[in-house]
Amino acid sequence: MRLWKQGHGPIGVDLDSPSIKLVQLSADGTTLVEAVRWDRSEPTAAAADDESVKETAAALRQAMSKGRFRGRKAVFCVPAADLMTQNVRVADGERESLAAWVADECAGRSGFSPETAEIRYLDVGPVRQGESVRREVIVLATPRNVTERLLRVADAVGLDLCGIDAEPLALLRCRLRRFRREEDRHEPKMFVNLGYRLTQIMIVRDHRPAFLKSVPVAGKELDAAVCRNLQLRPEVGHGLRRNYGDRRASRRDPEVMRSVQQAIRPLLERLAGEIAMAVRYFSVTFRGEPPATVILGGSEAxxxxxxxxxxxxxxxxxxxxxxxxxxxxxxxxxxLQWETAIGLALLGCNEKARYHERASASAKPESVQA
Structure with a gap:
């Protein structure tokens, strides 16, 4: 009971398929006090918006009933699968002009505009392009109906939504907790998040994202490959890949292991190629040493x-x-499946670590207004 007298932070709510993850931390962000996972069926693409909200709210209520959560404050996130993320270069000028240039680039590349989408950007900094200097920014955009759907889910469950974050930034917030020394700040880091629907590749320098890309090679595709190769039902293929991926080598059946490896090899080769291209882009653009280590996480890692x-x-x-x-x-x-929910829970915590607060603030995106 002493812990709850110290206060508690908001509930971090990760709604991405195929399961809901809920995490609550102590108010100072140092103690993980509750975590619940609730498996649910993946929403069908043909489901009506009202039906999708109703199904998600029902699943979230069930998940919350399984844990001892305190309060009704919560932080949701826009999943990577619902985000457009891209490194773009715009004219290097006054900050007031930067948002307008980002809006123009976003409209030209994706058709998103501030009237129809939520658009945020991270200012990476100046880069040389030939003889000129441009400004590198990371754009994050999602249709407004995605955030409106999250608001409706929170309202249906009776949660006080105190924030909606982007999944890549929640992951970054969680992972930076490992790197709190001053010397860690200056070493570039590569974070790869192998999720169920997408894999996110992020390169960070000075605790700020410098490169971000989503790749459609993830757990869902790996499961499908195992099912095709071994002629298995989807739920069996998922369990087989997960169990063999986590199992110690001495407990693996060599023949089954070879079949699983053969099935997923082409997809992992493609992912390795994307990671290698990201490293080359970073090295050429920022003319610095590439990350020495790849840190792999996510629910499917x-x-x-x-x-x-x-x-x-x-x-x-x-x-x-x-x-x-x-x-x-x-x-x-x-x-590994809890990283997004932990990062969301951290967003609303009153953390004591000043260094971490500075790191979190440095990765706060700017808004593009209509």
Missing amino acids: DDLARDFLQQQLHAAVELSDPLRAFEVRCRISRP
Whole structure:
């Protein structure tokens, strides 16, 4: 009971398929006090908007009933699959003009405008392009109906929504908790998040994103490849890949292991190629040393994916450890699946660590207004 007297932060709510993850931290962001995962069926693309909101709200209510959450404040996120993310270059000028240039670039590349979409950008900084200097920015945009749907879900469940974050920024906030020393700030880092619907590749310098890209190679495609290769039902293929990816080598059946590896190899080779291209882009654009280590996380990351990527990239690849920076007061399994929810829960915490507060503020996106 003493812990709750210290206060609590908002509930971090990760609604991305195929499961809901909820996390609540202590008010100072140092202790993980509750975590609940609730599996649900993936919403069909043909589902009407009202039906989708109703199904999501019902699943969220069930998830919340399984945990001892305090208060009604919550932070949601726009999943990477609903985000347009892109590095673009605009004229290097006054900050007041930057938002207008970003809006023009976004409209030209994606058709999004401030009237129909929520558009944010991260100012990466000046870069040389030939003989001129341009400004590199990372654009994040999503249709307004996506954020409106989240507001309706929160209202239906009776939650006080105190923030909607972008999934890549929630992941960054969680992972930066590992790197709190001053010397960590100056080393570029590559974060790869192998999710269910998308994989996100992010390169960070000075605790700010310098490169961000979403790649359609993720758990859903890996499961489908295993099912095709072994002629399995979807739920069986998912369980087989996950169990063999986490299982120690001594407990793996060699023949089954070879079949799983053969099935997913082309997809992981493609992902390794995307990672290598991201490193080249970073090195050429910012003319600095590339990241020495790839930190792999996400709900679909495992030893099998790590070992394969390490072999393909000829670089160190390590699995993320999102619980390392927290005192954990609840039962929690498969830590890699909780990174987004932890990052969301951190957004509303009154953290004591000044260094982390500075790092979080440095990655706050600017808004493009209509």
